[in-house]
Amino acid sequence: MAAPKHLPLHHISRSAGHVLVQYLYTDTYRTMIWIGPTDGQKEMIAKLRTAFEVYDTAHKYDLKGLVELAREQITILRKDIDAFIIINIFKEAYPTAKANDFWFRAFIKDTIKKAFEQPATPLPAKTATDETTATDLAVEEQLVNQDLPFDNILLQGALEV
Known part of the structure; x- marks a missing residue:
């Protein structure tokens, strides 16, 4: 199968596009330098959103190596992020999972399991x-x-x- 000459990438952010181009030239996963606020989890959340976008795009264009690298990033970045934030991120960045995406199903199951083990304090x-x-x-x-x-x-x- 010949690679397309032009890839429509209007659906992804600049950060995800940066990772994609870096991968195509170097076979590595490199994000842009973070210039946002360093307090709280904003950087981790932004990087997780980018990783989900990269994961979706890599699936779309059958870039298996990049799919694996994005999975690694998602697994690392989600450690200290609330399950609700993760759900909101994947709803935006990876809105339609593929039926045969068993890793993603396991990821969501594990995220929910961890949320049950360490639930956030509910509002009284x-x-x-x-x-x-x-x-x-x-x-x-x-x-x-x-x-x-x-x-x-x-x-x-x-x-x-």
Whole structure:
């Protein structure tokens, strides 16, 4: 099978495109230098999103070596990232998994298993006798104005059970 002369890459970010070009020239997985905030997990989350995009693109163009490298990156980067964030990332960056992508199925299963073993602290249910503080009101206001995907609600409920 001859390789296409032009690859449409408008669907991926510049960071994923950078990794793809680096791989095509050097057979390595190299990301762009991070120039964002260094506090919190923003860098790890951005790199995980890029790895999922690379994984999807490598599958699309049958780049088996790059698929393996992206898997390694995803496995390393997901260590300290909340399961809900991982789910949101893969929904954006790898929206339709292939039926024969057994590694991805195992990855998701393992992510959920780890979430059950170390669940995040759920928000307490508010009762009629609770006293409302300024902090409670601020948290409530944030939650009221925030959309929450159904799968996040479903997984959170399962974790709490």
